[in-house]
Amino acid sequence: MKALLFLLPAGILVLLILLFWRGLYLNPSQVPSPLIGKPLPQFSLPGVGGTPASLTSADFEGHVSILNVWATWCIPCRDEQPELVKLAQQKVVTIYGLNYKDDADSAVQWLQSRGNPYAKDGYDPKGKVALNFGVYGVPETFVVDSHGIIRHKYIGPLTASVISTQLIPLVHELEQVSK
Amino acid sequence: MIPELGQMALVLALCLALAQSFFGLVGAQRGSGAWMAAVRPAAVGQFLFTGLAFLLLVSCLLRSDFSVLYVAQNSNTELPWIYKIAAAWGAHEGSLLLWSTVLALWTVVVALFSRSLPQQFISRVLGVMGIISIGFLLFMLTTSDPFTRLLPAAQQGADLNPILQDPAMAGHPPMLYMGYVGLSVAFAFAVAALIGGKMDSTWARWARPWTIVAWLFLTLGITLGSWWSYYELGWGGWWFWDPVENASFMPWLVATALIHSLTVTEKRGMFKSWTALLAISAFSLSLLGTFLVRSGVLISVHAFATDPRRGIFVLALIAVVVGGSLALYAWRAPKLVSEDGFSALSRETFLLLNNLFLVVAAAAILLGTLYPLVLDALNLGKISVGPPYFNSIFMPLMLPLLILVGIGPYLFWKHDTLKRLLSQFKITVWIVAAVSILILVMLWGRAGIVTVLGVIIAGWLLISTAMGVVLRWRRRQKVTRGIWGMTLAHLGVGILALGIAVTSSFSVAEDTTLAPGQSTMVHGYRFAFDGTHNVRGPNYQAIEADISITRNGELITVLHPQKRIYDGASSSATEADLDPGLFRDLYVAMGDPLGNGAWSMRLQYKPLVRFLWFGGVLMALGGILAVSDRRRFATVIVSKSADAQQAVAKG
Amino acid sequence: MRYIALLMLLVTIPALAVDSEPALPNAALQQRYELLTHQFRCLVCQNETIAESGAGLAADLRAQVRQQLIAGKSNEQIKQYMVARYGDFVLFKPPWQPNTWLLWGGPLLLLCIGAFVVINVVRRKTQLVRTSPGEVNGDDLKP
Numbered sequence: 001m002k003a004l005l006f007l008l009p010a011g012i013l014v015l016l017i018l019l020f021w022r023g024l025y026l027n028p029s030q031v032p033s034p035l036i037g038k039p040l041p042q043f044s045l046p047g048v049g050g051t052p053a054s055l056t057s058a059d060f061e062g063h064v065s066i067l068n069v070w071a072t073w074c075i076p077c078r079d080e081q082p083e084l085v086k087l088a089q090q091k092v093v094t095i096y097g098l099n100y101k102d103d104a105d106s107a108v109q110w111l112q113s114r115g116n117p118y119a120k121d122g123y124d125p126k127g128k129v130a131l132n133f134g135v136y137g138v139p140e141t142f143v144v145d146s147h148g149i150i151r152h153k154y155i156g157p158l159t160a161s162v163i164s165t166q167l168i169p170l171v172h173e174l175e176q177v178s179k
Numbered sequence: 180m181i182p183e184l185g186q187m188a189l190v191l192a193l194c195l196a197l198a199q200s201f202f203g204l205v206g207a208q209r210g211s212g213a214w215m216a217a218v219r220p221a222a223v224g225q226f227l228f229t230g231l232a233f234l235l236l237v238s239c240l241l242r243s244d245f246s247v248l249y250v251a252q253n254s255n256t257e258l259p260w261i262y263k264i265a266a267a268w269g270a271h272e273g274s275l276l277l278w279s280t281v282l283a284l285w286t287v288v289v290a291l292f293s294r295s296l297p298q299q300f301i302s303r304v305l306g307v308m309g310i311i312s313i314g315f316l317l318f319m320l321t322t323s324d325p326f327t328r329l330l331p332a333a334q335q336g337a338d339l340n341p342i343l344q345d346p347a348m349a350g351h352p353p354m355l356y357m358g359y360v361g362l363s364v365a366f367a368f369a370v371a372a373l374i375g376g377k378m379d380s381t382w383a384r385w386a387r388p389w390t391i392v393a394w395l396f397l398t399l400g401i402t403l404g405s406w407w408s409y410y411e412l413g414w415g416g417w418w419f420w421d422p423v424e425n426a427s428f429m430p431w432l433v434a435t436a437l438i439h440s441l442t443v444t445e446k447r448g449m450f451k452s453w454t455a456l457l458a459i460s461a462f463s464l465s466l467l468g469t470f471l472v473r474s475g476v477l478i479s480v481h482a483f484a485t486d487p488r489r490g491i492f493v494l495a496l497i498a499v500v501v502g503g504s505l506a507l508y509a510w511r512a513p514k515l516v517s518e519d520g521f522s523a524l525s526r527e528t529f530l531l532l533n534n535l536f537l538v539v540a541a542a543a544i545l546l547g548t549l550y551p552l553v554l555d556a557l558n559l560g561k562i563s564v565g566p567p568y569f570n571s572i573f574m575p576l577m578l579p580l581l582i583l584v585g586i587g588p589y590l591f592w593k594h595d596t597l598k599r600l601l602s603q604f605k606i607t608v609w610i611v612a613a614v615s616i617l618i619l620v621m622l623w624g625r626a627g628i629v630t631v632l633g634v635i636i637a638g639w640l641l642i643s644t645a646m647g648v649v650l651r652w653r654r655r656q657k658v659t660r661g662i663w664g665m666t667l668a669h670l671g672v673g674i675l676a677l678g679i680a681v682t683s684s685f686s687v688a689e690d691t692t693l694a695p696g697q698s699t700m701v702h703g704y705r706f707a708f709d710g711t712h713n714v715r716g717p718n719y720q721a722i723e724a725d726i727s728i729t730r731n732g733e734l735i736t737v738l739h740p741q742k743r744i745y746d747g748a749s750s751s752a753t754e755a756d757l758d759p760g761l762f763r764d765l766y767v768a769m770g771d772p773l774g775n776g777a778w779s780m781r782l783q784y785k786p787l788v789r790f791l792w793f794g795g796v797l798m799a800l801g802g803i804l805a806v807s808d809r810r811r812f813a814t815v816i817v818s819k820s821a822d823a824q825q826a827v828a829k830g
Numbered sequence: 831m832r833y834i835a836l837l838m839l840l841v842t843i844p845a846l847a848v849d850s851e852p853a854l855p856n857a858a859l860q861q862r863y864e865l866l867t868h869q870f871r872c873l874v875c876q877n878e879t880i881a882e883s884g885a886g887l888a889a890d891l892r893a894q895v896r897q898q899l900i901a902g903k904s905n906e907q908i909k910q911y912m913v914a915r916y917g918d919f920v921l922f923k924p925p926w927q928p929n930t931w932l933l934w935g936g937p938l939l940l941l942c943i944g945a946f947v948v949i950n951v952v953r954r955k956t957q958l959v960r961t962s963p964g965e966v967n968g969d970d971l972k973p
Contacts, residue, residue, distance in 0.1 A: 006512050009456060010505035013463075017498055019549070022556040023476040024490045029876055032561050034917040101886065127890055134915035136873035136887055414882055421877055449955075478876050520958025528952055535944045543937035550924075550933045559929045560918060563871055565879075567923035572937045594959065 033134050033153040040067075040142075040150050041132035045122030048099050049108045055096055055122030060148045064174045066167065067142040068118070068158075069098045069130060072106040074138040076157035081114050083158050088117035093171045097121035100130050100138055143170055146178040182247050182326035185235035189320055192228035192283070195221050196312040199286075203306020207299045207374075215302040219290045222305050225312060226287040233280040236325050237267050246332035249273060249325045255336040257718050257746070258344070265349035271473060271489070272325035274352065278469070279315045281353070281360045286312065289364055289389070296385060303371035304364075311363055314496040322488055341719070341745040341752055347407035355400030355427060359465035361393025362434060366462035369455040370504050373511040378455065383445035386458070388806045390441060394434045395802030401427050402795030413753040413768045415688070415783050417791055420569040422477040425548045426468030429541045433461040436537040439530050446592060447527065449519055452512035453534070459508060463501040464541070469493055476552060478563075522594040529587040536580040543572050574629070581636045581676055584669055585643035607646045614638045626684050633680035640673035664805025671797030678790025687784045690770070694777035702784040704765060705729045709737075710776065719745040721754070724778065726767050728758065740767045740780075764788050859899050866895050866905060870912055871922045879922055 044056040070077045097118035143152040199221035206214030240263045245251040253266040268277040293301045368386040372378040409417040437457040474490030521527040698707035709725040721741040728735045738756040755768035763786045770779030854860045872883035880888040
């Protein structure tokens with residue numbers, strides 16, 4: 001019995017090492033969204049000039065959609081932009097944009113010069129709607145099912161691999177379910 | 180050429196560390212005098228080559244050799260030369276080299292100042308320290324080489340983070356490392372004793388000075404860090420319970436417990452296995468700190484840029500070093516039992532209680548620091564643990580301890596009676612009662628019960644500690660340096676506690692908007708905004724405000740907070756200004772310009788905030804005095820032969 | 831990776847958040863405002879509260895708190911608002927719920943275990959006290 005007590009520190013160390021090993025592959029500063037599984041917040045935004053006017057929560061009903069939060073001042077957004085354009089061209093899913101705390105003219109310029117992947121793009125200069133989505137940085141991307149329920153949130157710039165391994169399979173799955 | 184020389188020096192240092200460990204541990208096991216004799220030279224050699232590598236890195240920085248990647252990433256020709264040197268420990272690779280250099284320094288000091296210790300024992304100690312050196316040198320050579328080349332060389336380097344260009348900030352890591360790494364000595368002593376199967380009062384008497392020196396460096400390092408963040412970060416805070424701050428505080432708490440536990444082992448030959456465990460834990464927490472800063476496992480402002488590979492290496496190092504020593508502990512420690520005893524009312528009991536509170540506090544801080552990670556790893560949610568948690572669990576643990584610290588030094592070893600103990604406090608009790616009434620009168624209605632309690636207990640500690648010396652004088656007893664050391668250290672704790680209690684509750688902060696010519700009152704001081712002007716610094720542009728502070732019409736000072744834009748940066752940095760005082764600080768920081776020359780500002784009155792760092796410095800001074808007690812050293816040398824015989828007899 | 835670098839850059843050059851907004855209409859609301867803004871973690875500068883952080887998001891959240899206070903919401907409602915959007919992570923003080931029972935109860939538990947150990951050790955040692963004279967220095971108060 002006493003011998004076991006002396007092994008306790010070593011035992012605690014083993015647990016800690018396992019914990020840290022697991023921890024090396026987690027990201028402590030990523031905040032998971034509590035909105036997963038909940039309906040998306042009701043909102044209505046004017047459109048960014050150059051895209052069809054207005055984006056509202058009603059636009060998400062009836063089909064699976066992706067909402068991409070972006071801004072021209074966000075450097076990683078530049079990296080993910082081409083991937084979004086490619087995804088839009090595949091016509092797999094409707095992509096909506098939420099232009100976060102941006103300058104309207106710069107946004108228009110950006111979309112014109114880099115290509116516009118968004119079916120509709122909401123203009124949220126004060127970030128009030130984004131707040132309801134629990135946005136805390138850009139870029140962030142949400143997957144919303146055909147009933148308007150948020151199913152997934154990806155934090156950070158999208159890459160080809162993330163799109164093909166996380167987003168597209170989920171979109172297909174949600175489309176199957178809604179059939 | 181020079182960077183390659185640096186790499187070679189590191190490789191040679193690694194070879195010598197291997198020799199040091201091999202000859203130290205195997206030599207001691209075989210009892211081979213010749214092999215054991217090789218350990219000291221190996222240690223000296225390792226120090227020379229590690230030190231050389233460090234100097235070579237500093238040379239690359241001073242010469243702005245941007246063909247070295249580390250220099251290009253962390254330095255700049257515009258950087259003042261002092262901060263070029265500080266860049267040596269400003270980022271991951273360089274700080275590892277500093278770690279190794281400091282470790283080699285401690286090793287060589289232990290090697291040179293241990294002539295009076297048995298050869299077998301000291302060989303093992305140096306051998307264990309050699310293993311740690313091997314770990315860090317390997318870490319550098321495999322994943323984090325500071326001398327990696329950048330080809331083609333950059334024209335100009337990146338800038339060091341501007342808020343790190345500060346003397347206190349530059350000095351804080353070396354001081355902390357002296358502490359962290361210094362705890363490896365106590366660790367090595369414990370492991371060496373466990374290997375030899377022998378641990379007695381003599382061992383404790385040898386180990387204690389080394390532990391105190393490491394502890395006092397750690398105290399100074401933490402104090403420096405707190406002071407720096409206070410004047411630099413702009414909102415007058417001095418402790419944030421940031422994971423990396425906690426990573427320096429936990430070893431400090433355990434090291435404090437260790438010093439006190441070593442006292443019992445030294446005086447009475449008891450608590451041996453517990454002391455060994457504390458020694459192992461203190462250094463393990465240092466290694467944990469190293470892991471946390473470099474692995475990205477926790478959120479912290481202090482974190483170096485992270486890479487899971489580095490994390491894996493440090494984790495492996497921890498598994499080997501700490502795992503190995505704890506396995507050894509589980510095997511050998513059960514044999515370290517003492518048959519001696521003590522009464523319920525005795526100094527031993529109080530030191531045991533001291534350990535209880537310090538260790539539980541350290542464990543609680545560890546729990547809070549790692550808890551978010553635990554939940555995340557087990558997929559049980561994502562929470563964050565911040566200052567409200569740590570404050571609410573730490574303070575209740577410290578208050579009882581502070582009460583005990585005022586009593587402990589008065590107690591006899593082994594056995595004491597309540598009657599005799601109380602007789603020591605005849606005068607003290609009256610003084611404390613008078614002071615407490617004064618405190619109650621001053622603070623009644625102005626502060627919460629916790630603050631009042633905190634101030635009274637701090638007062639108790641200060642009075643009781645001071646009276647300890649006074650009573651000795653009255654009894655014509657000698658007050659040795661050792662006792663002065665303890666007294667000063669405990670006074671330091673009291674002053675620290677008083678500072679914390681008062682500044683936490685009575686600081687006044689006002690966020691306000693002032694236009695030039697306007698003023699506002701904060702706690703009896705009138706802060707008047709006289710306007711701004713532009714200034715140009717060595718590597719920044721700034722808007723500087725003039726704030727004159729008066730009290731009852733008399734001018735106290737004029738403060739000059741700034742809003743700086745460093746060359747090459749796009750955002751501004753706040754440079755607060757403060758008027759330091761023994762009993763209060765006045766603190767001003769600028770917010771944002773609001774048009775028409777008006778600015779938002781934060782004006783603060785902070786009473787007794789200097790006591791925090793004054794307390795820390797006093798503790799460190801106490802440590803220095805305690806270690807310099809020559810009588811103690813003389814005893815070590817003189818009784819070496821007597822103890823050696825005794826140790827052999829005890830087996 | 832660059833996103834993280836950018837985040838780190840934001841975190842390492844802290845800008846002081848001094849509230850540029852005018853004070854709330856009445857002192858009670860202002861006090862609640864101070865209290866609440868010190869309870870929510872800034873998600874950009876994650877080791878600061880929204881009261882202290884200079885990040886844009888922090889300013890937005892402070893504005894939200896202000897708006898809701900003026901609209902007459904209770905402290906609890908405002909807390910719920912934040913948690914609904916950002917999760918428990920946004921609370922600076924961990925909430926008391928099943929997955930934090932160990933966190934809040936842990937220190938007390940540790941103290942009790944420690945106290946139990948100490949009592950047992952003292953009990954054992956008092957039984958071992960040998961009354962051999964000369965082993966104790968009566969006046970030896972040396973540390």
